[in-house]
Amino acid sequence: MPLTFPSHLLQSPAVRVGLSISVATGLYGVSFGALSVTSGLDFWQTMALSLLLFSGGSQFAFIGVVAGGGSGLAAMGAATLLGMRNGIYGMQLNVLLHPKGWRKYAAAQLTIDESTATSTGQTDPLEQQRGFWTAGLGIFILWNVFTAVGALAGSALGDPKQWGLDGAAVAAFLALLWPRLKGKEPVAIAILCALATVLAVPFVPAGVPILVAAAVAALFGWFSHGPRDEGLEPDINPYDERRQHGSHPRGGSTAGDSA
Amino acid sequence: MNLWLWLLLSCLLAYAWKLVGYLVPATLLKNARTSRIAGTMTIGLLASLTVVNAAASGQELLLDARLGALAAAGVALLFRAPFLVVVLAGAGTAALLRLAGWN
Numbered sequence: 622m623p624l625t626f627p628s629h630l631l632q633s634p635a636v637r638v639g640l641s642i643s644v645a646t647g648l649y650g651v652s653f654g655a656l657s658v659t660s661g662l663d664f665w666q667t668m669a670l671s672l673l674l675f676s677g678g679s680q681f682a683f684i685g686v687v688a689g690g691g692s693g694l695a696a697m698g699a700a701t702l703l704g705m706r707n708g709i710y711g712m713q714l715n716v717l718l719h720p721k722g723w724r725k726y727a728a729a730q731l732t733i734d735e736s737t738a739t740s741t742g743q744t745d746p747l748e749q750q751r752g753f754w755t756a757g758l759g760i761f762i763l764w765n766v767f768t769a770v771g772a773l774a775g776s777a778l779g780d781p782k783q784w785g786l787d788g789a790a791v792a793a794f795l796a797l798l799w800p801r802l803k804g805k806e807p808v809a810i811a812i813l814c815a816l817a818t819v820l821a822v823p824f825v826p827a828g829v830p831i832l833v834a835a836a837v838a839a840l841f842g843w844f845s846h847g848p849r850d851e852g853l854e855p856d857i858n859p860y861d862e863r864r865q866h867g868s869h870p871r872g873g874s875t876a877g878d879s880a
Numbered sequence: 881m882n883l884w885l886w887l888l889l890s891c892l893l894a895y896a897w898k899l900v901g902y903l904v905p906a907t908l909l910k911n912a913r914t915s916r917i918a919g920t921m922t923i924g925l926l927a928s929l930t931v932v933n934a935a936a937s938g939q940e941l942l943l944d945a946r947l948g949a950l951a952a953a954g955v956a957l958l959f960r961a962p963f964l965v966v967v968l969a970g971a972g973t974a975a976l977l978r979l980a981g982w983n
Contacts, residue, residue: 786971
């Protein structure tokens with residue numbers, strides 16, 4: 622890394638985008654923390670998810686299954702299937718960033734929707750590095766701080782239903798799904814899987830309908846031929862027009878090179 | 881204690897997914913089908929989790945205040961509200977509907 626790096630830090634578009642996405646994503650750790658403790662997890666279980674699992678969608682999935690009365694195994698299944706996309710991001714980032722030694726293992730833990738999107742939205746290799754590490758570390762720190770804040774606030778609330786926290790969980794899942802519904806096919810997949818879930822609920826134990834829907838979605842992906850990055854949008858887009866800092870939209874990634 | 885076990889296993893598996901991306905050869909990335917399935921499953925799982933949290937109670941389907949939360953969240957998202965505002969809209973609507981007597 623050149624010695625001039627620090628003086629350029631705040632002029633770097635990727636660093637600025639990374640910091641702004643860190644604040645936006647970190648803040649909604651509050652809702653995860655509060656919902657997790659009202660789902661029946663304790664403070665340290667909640668913190669373990671944010672520190673060790675560190676992937677918003679999977680964390681919400683785990684507590685969502687537990688809140689619905691599902692088994693720990695079903696919760697693990699939903700969280701793990703939802704984490705598959707991080708493996709795809711890892712492959713993309715390995716090609717872009719080539720982390721070596723211990724950095725590879727640190728980069729892996731920081732590989733989530735937002736850090737990937739911040740990095741792949743840049744074209745200059747140095748900016749791709751800066752974007753990934755700024756967003757990854759920034760979100761990791763703030764996500765954990767705000768998870769703790771939410772967990773402490775949630776435990777103090779009393780009856781979660783009175784505060785509509787079960788409604789908050791519904792809203793959180795819809796908000797995670799929403800940015801991925803671009804075009805007819807994602808909407809069709811969502812409706813199909815919602816229907817499969819409704820049909821499965823009365824017949825199988827709680828938590829299992831979510832795995833049925835995952836199987837339906839996987840079959841859809843196997844047999845259809847849509848864009849290969851469908852569904853791989855971040856929850857909060859770092860290059861949204863509302864938070865633009867003079868950078869390039871996502872698409873310079875390795876995902877667009879199919880013949 | 882049992883929940884701790886599944887929770888820590890989930891953390892281990894989540895890290896395994898992430899790390900495997902850095903360890904497998906980049907040529908695997910050319911396999912479009914892997915990316916497709918990761919993407920369609922993300923959509924399907926989130927849609928299913930939305931429905932379960934909005935309308936399921938154990939093995940029963942229930943129409944209650946959570947349905948109002950779903951509608952309010954949808955409206956907030958149509959107006960491009962940020963994540964936390966959407967969550968607050970859902971909570972507020974469910975709380976108000978309960979206050980009004982609809983469980």
